[in-house]
Amino acid sequence: MANLLVRGVDDALVQSLRELAAAHGRSSEAEHREILARALRRPKRKSFAEVLMTMPDVGEDADFQRVDDAGEVARVFD
Template identity: 50%
Template sequence: MANLIVRNIDDRIANALKVRASQHGISAEAEHRRILEQVLLRPQKRSFLEVLSQIPEVGRDEDFARVQDEAAPDVFD
């Protein structure tokens, strides 16, 4: 395993790290590792546009046309 030394960290960041670590019941060093793992190694969420662009083009627009059911009462009348 590699060692990582981070210098010149603002005191507010160091204090926030310590507070967050204490809330999770772990050391500041363990919290630091946890944050780095979450940000760098976990899959990133895709944007809505990315998801839409990956939907395959199937069928024609007419295939998805809304058909009014004659037997169902019209709620808006």
């Protein structure tokens, strides 16, 4: 395994790390490893294009055409 040295960390962050580690019953180093692992092992988010490609092909284009409403506001909740 590799080592990681982080310099110039704000004292308040170090204290928060110590408190979080104590709350979880582990060392600051173990808590730091856990935080890094959670942050970096998240599943990759899909792009907007990838999400669109997963949508099923339903309906015809005409089903989604705008209806000419002559400028009147639709009464949706009546």
